[in-house]
Amino acid sequence: MTNQTSDWVTRSLQSVWHPCTQMQHHETVPLIPVSHGRGAWLYDHDGRRYLDAISSWWVNLFGHANPRINAALREQLDTLEHAMLAGFTHEPVIRLSERLAALTGRALGHAFYASDGASAVEIALKMSFHSWRNAGRTDKQEFVCLQGSYHGETIGALAVTDVALFKDAYGPLLRATQTVMSPDARQARDGETAQDVARRAALEVQRLFEQKADKIAAIIIEPLVQCAAGMAMHDPLYLQLVRELCDRHGVHLILDEIAVGCGRTGTFFACEQAGIWPDFVTLSKGISGGYLPLSLVLTTNTVYEGFYSADVTRGFLHSHSYTGNPLACRAALATLDIFTEDHVLEANRARAAKLSSALAPLADHPRVRNLRNRGMIWAFDAQGVDNTFSRRFFANATKNELLLRPIGNTVYLMPPYILSDEEIDGLATRTAAVFEQTLAEA
Numbered sequence: 001m002t003n004q005t006s007d008w009v010t011r012s013l014q015s016v017w018h019p020c021t022q023m024q025h026h027e028t029v030p031l032i033p034v035s036h037g038r039g040a041w042l043y044d045h046d047g048r049r050y051l052d053a054i055s056s057w058w059v060n061l062f063g064h065a066n067p068r069i070n071a072a073l074r075e076q077l078d079t080l081e082h083a084m085l086a087g088f089t090h091e092p093v094i095r096l097s098e099r100l101a102a103l104t105g106r107a108l109g110h111a112f113y114a115s116d117g118a119s120a121v122e123i124a125l126k127m128s129f130h131s132w133r134n135a136g137r138t139d140k141q142e143f144v145c146l147q148g149s150y151h152g153e154t155i156g157a158l159a160v161t162d163v164a165l166f167k168d169a170y171g172p173l174l175r176a177t178q179t180v181m182s183p184d185a186r187q188a189r190d191g192e193t194a195q196d197v198a199r200r201a202a203l204e205v206q207r208l209f210e211q212k213a214d215k216i217a218a219i220i221i222e223p224l225v226q227c228a229a230g231m232a233m234h235d236p237l238y239l240q241l242v243r244e245l246c247d248r249h250g251v252h253l254i255l256d257e258i259a260v261g262c263g264r265t266g267t268f269f270a271c272e273q274a275g276i277w278p279d280f281v282t283l284s285k286g287i288s289g290g291y292l293p294l295s296l297v298l299t300t301n302t303v304y305e306g307f308y309s310a311d312v313t314r315g316f317l318h319s320h321s322y323t324g325n326p327l328a329c330r331a332a333l334a335t336l337d338i339f340t341e342d343h344v345l346e347a348n349r350a351r352a353a354k355l356s357s358a359l360a361p362l363a364d365h366p367r368v369r370n371l372r373n374r375g376m377i378w379a380f381d382a383q384g385v386d387n388t389f390s391r392r393f394f395a396n397a398t399k400n401e402l403l404l405r406p407i408g409n410t411v412y413l414m415p416p417y418i419l420s421d422e423e424i425d426g427l428a429t430r431t432a433a434v435f436e437q438t439l440a441e442a
């Protein structure tokens with residue numbers, strides 16, 4: 001480590017409280033000061049590089065310092081950096097809202113903006129509750145989430161999150177929530193298919209709705225992949241069944257596409273694979289190409305019209321200072337342009353097939369379970385490892401030019417949509433090598 005690097009590390013540890021980190025672990029796990037990024041790579045001050053195989057927490061779609069997004073942002077900087085969105089509007093937010101509505105075939109034609117994913121979840125929960133209230137259904141106050149769900153860390157979003165490590169300490173602060181079985185296909189019993197698991201999980205929702213749908217405002221689901229639960233994947237049938245149940249029992253369906261949206265599962269919206277639309281969809285992370293904090297909730301005409309009134313208190317008075325920030329919206333527009341110009345969804349199918357076949361030999365490894373893939377997400381579970389596995393794997397990965405950060409014993413890849421054939425091969429080979437190295441240490 002050069003003197004300059006060690007100076008950045010010391011100063012960061014003294015002044016920056018890092019997210020999702022027990023700071024004491026940095027006594028043994030090195031902190032890496034990033035100097036710059038290019039394409040799929042991050043570089044440190046010592047000239048070492050790291051393939052960003054998890055897209056910097058699932059946000060970066062088209063590489064670091066992407067020339068097209070950079071150019072759009074430069075132009076936007078010289079035009080309008082920010083203006084409040086109450087009483088004012090601007091071209092980037094209008095064009096983005098129109099394009100997103102068009103991507104849903106206008107099923108979800110109204111966009112409400114925030115900055116981070118958790119805020120979008122708060123908005124969807126509040127909108128659902130308020131929408132029932134406006135309809136005279138003040139009894140509908142409860143929310144349902146899935147086992148292993150993750151929807152963010154603010155108080156409302158944490159209430160519909162089911163990850164003990166993040167939630168338990170704050171239990172007394174959180175609203176009680178109904179938790180139902182996850183449709184995670186790994187739970188298949190002998191002879192059961194992923195669709196059977198989906199049916200079994202939907203039956204639990206049915207029983208709950210039959211018992212108390214009159215008290216329930218919404219069910220919130222991460223469609224197709226529960227990412228923070230360790231890339232738990234389910235069959236699209238589950239979403240169809242829950243949509244039907246929501247319609248039958250008058251419960252809103254909120255689909256949280258913050259992690260799985262923007263092409264991550266193979267279609268722009270994950271729910272397209274089930275052929276359904278929810279009442280609310282949340283988007284963030286990849287929507288700005290990984291450049292700027294931007295999140296939003298898309299909803300239906302029916303919900304929107306329920307708020308439209310001469311009475312101010314029937315309106316949705318929620319706000320954030322940076323709502324609809326023009327720079328972030330412009331980054332999102334440049335991101336959507338790349339999707340269209342480069343036929344990204346189609347190109348990703350070829351990329352995914354290459355990485356799947358490069359990773360396929362791992363399925364025969366005696367310590368690998370459930371090697372799985374959906375779109376541009378790959379995961380496997382390491383068997384017989386202790387609770388230091390993730391940290392040790394991360395440290396070994398960085399020594400092998402990889403940024404990979406397992407969730408518990410689940411190793412996953414969520415790379416940007418730009419990997420070359422050479423980068424794909426390198427990623428697969430190095431992942432397998434880091435896995436061996438980490439197992440050998442124990």
Ligand SMILES: Cc1ncc(COP(=O)(O)O)c(C=O)c1O
Nearest residue numbers: 116117118150151152256258259
């Ligand atoms: C499905 C899902 N919802 C919500 C969030 C929260 O987003 P943010 O970290 O931007 O608040 C995340 C973050 O990983 C997520 O994966």
